[in-house]
Amino acid sequence: MxxxxxxxxxxxxxxxxxxxxxxxxxxxxxxxxxxxxxxxxxxxxxxxxxxxxxxxxxxxxxxxxxxxxxxxxxxxxxxxxxxxxxxxxxxxxxxxxxxxxxxxxxxxxxxxxxxxxxxxxxxxxxxxxxxxxxxxxxxxxxxxxxxxxxxxxxxxxxxxxxxxxxxxxxxxxxxxxxxxxxxxxxxxxxxxxxxxxxxxxxxxxxxxxLTGDERAAQKEALLVQERERAEREQARAEQERERAERERERAEQLAARLRELGIDPS
The missing domain is CATH 3.90.1570.20 (tt1808, chain A)
Structure with a gap:
């Protein structure tokens, strides 16, 4: 060798x-x-x-x-x-x-x-x-x-x-x-x-x-965006719940008024 x-x-x-x-x-x-x-x-x-x-x-x-x-x-x-x-x-x-x-x-x-x-x-x-x-x-x-x-x-x-x-x-x-x-x-x-x-x-x-700091900042920005999106979704869901509650209350008031007039709401 x-x-x-x-x-x-x-x-x-x-x-x-x-x-x-x-x-x-x-x-x-x-x-x-x-x-x-x-x-x-x-x-x-x-x-x-x-x-x-x-x-x-x-x-x-x-x-x-x-x-x-x-x-x-x-x-x-x-x-x-x-x-x-x-x-x-x-x-x-x-x-x-x-x-x-x-x-x-x-x-x-x-x-x-x-x-x-x-x-x-x-x-x-x-x-x-x-x-x-x-x-x-x-x-x-x-x-x-x-x-x-x-x-x-x-x-x-x-x-x-x-x-x-x-x-x-x-x-x-x-x-x-x-x-x-x-x-x-x-x-x-x-x-x-x-x-x-x-x-x-x-x-x-x-x-x-990206550098490590840039990747961390990007990840943080994405987390902030996701948190803001979730907060917006939660706010929209709350608004929808409140709307549905108002609709239910109006329906109940209408039904009560109809019954007062002797009309079956159904």
Whole structure:
């Protein structure tokens, strides 16, 4: 039996650095990642009832061994958000410190980058160094999205025959991600007390995938509507009962009057 060299010599996620020491670039990035994860979680649970998938947020994806003497060839990228289907949520019972391709084998299905500067870094096609090149040629991610909050814009690229092709939005200005059965697009609204054109998910029918708070608020609104409907039905039933009572009283008064006149009411 042949033993792969990687199983013997290459480091795993516990031996590689889990951080490059850089700060998150702005206050919007963390809530944006939470919004994406929170809203798509129930959908992914239905799509993967076996629970075999994982989500990374500002976590490293190692595609080659890092080479400390050559800092520009670090061998890893840290997307702001990415999704991998068909892998366990934990690795051998341990939380992942990073996603190591020679250990995991399966590439992410989609990576999302949130632009804080000019966007040049996210579109850099320099071999072995540029993010665009690494996602396209090294990691080979099927879908790559670049989100620029300041410009209220989003681009989605699809890997076709080894090259990224820019996707066109559909009639809802969303980008369908077929394998995930969702659409990606911009939503103008307030999340965590900040109004922005947030990056969000919809289902393929154009229904917004809601966060836990939104689902709870929707459920509460439906309960209020149901309670108000029940109260209206109760009020109508009471009005009908009172009407029937008045009709009965009038009928009894008429019968009594007829009897006074010597007429049999029946």
């Amino acid at each position: 042949t033993i792969l060299p990687s199983a013997l010599f290459l480091p795993d996620h516990l031996q590689l650095p889990e951080s490059d020491g850089t700060f998150v670039k702005n206050f919007q990035e963390h809530p944006q990642s939470l919004l994406l994860t929170d809203s798509i979680a129930p959908h992914l649970q239905r799509l993967h009832p076996d629970g075999q998938y994982c989500i990374g947020q500002d976590s490293g994806i190692y595609w080659r061994l890092p080479t400390p003497p050559e800092p520009l060839y670090r061998g890893a990228e840290s997307p702001d958000w990415f999704f991998v289907p068909g892998v366990p949520p934990n690795l051998k019972g341990q939380f992942r410190r990073s996603y190591v391709l020679w250990q995991e084998i399966v590439s992410p299905l989609i990576v999302l980058e949130f632009v804080s500067g000019s966007g040049e870094e996210e579109r850099d096609r320099t071999p072995f160094r540029g993010k665009f090149w690494v996602y396209e040629q090294a990691i080979r991610v099927p879908f790559y999205s670049i989100y620029e909050v300041e410009k209220a814009s989003v681009e989605v690229y699809h890997l076709v025959e080894g090259q990224y092709a820019l996707l066109a939005p559909n009639e809802r200005s969303h980008f369908p991600i077929g394998p995930m059965a969702v659409e990606l697009g911009l939503w103008q609204g307030t999340y965590q007390n900040v109004e922005l054109p947030w990056l969000r998910w919809w289902d393929l029918e154009g229904n917004l995938l």
